[in-house]
Amino acid sequence: MEPFSLEKAENGVWYFSIPAFERYGGLKTFFTTRIGGVSTEEFTSLNFGGYTRDLPQNVAENRKRVMEAVGIHDYTEGFVRQVHGDRVCCIQSKDILEEKTLTINNADGITTNLENMLLVTLHADCLALYFFDPVKGVIALSHAGWRGTSKYIGPKTVDKMQAEFGSDPQDILAAIGPGISLCCFEVGPEVYEEFRSHFPQTDRCAYRKDNGKYMMDLKKINQIQLEEAGVSEVLVSGYCTMCEDKLLFSHRRDQGRTGRMGAGMILTGGRPKGA
Ligand SMILES: [Zn+2]
Numbered sequence: 592m593e594p595f596s597l598e599k600a601e602n603g604v605w606y607f608s609i610p611a612f613e614r615y616g617g618l619k620t621f622f623t624t625r626i627g628g629v630s631t632e633e634f635t636s637l638n639f640g641g642y643t644r645d646l647p648q649n650v651a652e653n654r655k656r657v658m659e660a661v662g663i664h665d666y667t668e669g670f671v672r673q674v675h676g677d678r679v680c681c682i683q684s685k686d687i688l689e690e691k692t693l694t695i696n697n698a699d700g701i702t703t704n705l706e707n708m709l710l711v712t713l714h715a716d717c718l719a720l721y722f723f724d725p726v727k728g729v730i731a732l733s734h735a736g737w738r739g740t741s742k743y744i745g746p747k748t749v750d751k752m753q754a755e756f757g758s759d760p761q762d763i764l765a766a767i768g769p770g771i772s773l774c775c776f777e778v779g780p781e782v783y784e785e786f787r788s789h790f791p792q793t794d795r796c797a798y799r800k801d802n803g804k805y806m807m808d809l810k811k812i813n814q815i816q817l818e819e820a821g822v823s824e825v826l827v828s829g830y831c832t833m834c835e836d837k838l839l840f841s842h843r844r845d846q847g848r849t850g851r852m853g854a855g856m857i858l859t860g861g862r863p864k865g866a
Contacts, residue, residue, distance in 0.1 A: 594766055594828060595608070595766070600661075605838070606623045607623075609766050612764060617860060618730060621855045623855075625852070628649070634850040637656070639853030642672075661855070663709060668693065668709045668711055669695065669711065671694075671695045672696045672697065675734075677700075677742035678697060680695045699744055700720075700734070700747065702755065704729045704756050707858070709856075710731070712733065714832075715850070716842045717734055718740075718770040720765060720767055722752060723763065724759075726759070729758050732856050733748045735813055740812055741790060763823060765822045770832055772832075772833075774833075778806075780804065790812060839852060
C-alpha cells in the first residue's frame with residue numbers, strides 16, 4: 592500500500608502526508624506537489640523552493656498556502672542549504688525559537704526534539720527521508736540524492752538521533768518520499784562503479800542495460816541502508832517524480848528548469864513522550 596497519502600485541501604493545495612506517522616498524534620508531515628500555487632511557467636504552480644529563478648513573492652505565497660493547507664501555524668523553520676553531502680545538524684536550543692527562519696549551510700540532514708520547529712528540505716527527484724522516534728519524541732529529515740546515498744546519509748541521520756537524543760534505532764520509523772525511481776533513474780557506468788565501491792549491495796538494486804548504462808533503484812538502496820542501521824520500519828513511496836509530470840517537479844525530466852517540492856515535518860505537541 593502507498594504510504595504517502597495524497598491530500599486535497601480546501602484552498603486548492605495538494606500535498607502528501609504520512610498517516611503511519613501522524614496516527615501517533617503530536618506531529619505533522621508533508622511533501623508538496625506542484626498543484627495549488629501561484630507560480631507560472633516552469634514553476635507552475637506550487638514551487639516551494641527559493642534559490643530558483645521564480646519570483647520570491649510567489650514562493651512566499653505558495654509556502655503560506657501550504658502551511659494553511661497542512662494546518663501549521665506557529666513555527667520556526669529549520670532549513671538546510673543542501674550540498675549533496677552527509678552532514679546532519681541538530682537543533683535543540685530553545686533560544687533559536689526566537690528566530691523565524693534558521694538556515695543551516697552545508698548540511699543535508701536535520702534533527703530536533705523541539706516542538707514548533709519545522710524541518711524543511713527541498714526536492715525535485717532526490718529523495719526525502721523522514722524519521723520519527725515516538726518514544727523519545729524526536730524527528731529528522733534528510734535529503735538523499737545518489738551522492739548523499741553513497742555517503743550513507745540515512746544511517747548517519749539515525750546516528751545523529753542516537754548521539755544527540757538517545758534514540759534507539761529499533762524505535763525509529765522511517766519513510767522514503769516520492770522521487771526518481773527505478774523506471775527512470777539511468778546512470779552512467781562511472782556512477783554505478785563509484786556506488787558499488789561504497790555499497791556492496793548495489794548489484795541488488797541496479798541492472799545493466801544494452802547501452803552500457805544502468806538503471807538504479809535509489810529508494811531500495813536507502814531502504815536497505817536504513818534496515819541495516821536497525822530502523823524498525825521503512826515505508827517507501829511508489830511515486831516517481833519523473834513519471835508524474837502533472838503532479839510533481841522533476842529536475843531530470845525538465846532539464847533543470849523546474850520548481851521544487853518541499854518536504855516538511857513538525858512536532859506540534861500535545862502528546863506525552865513515550866505514549
Ligand atoms: Zn519513473
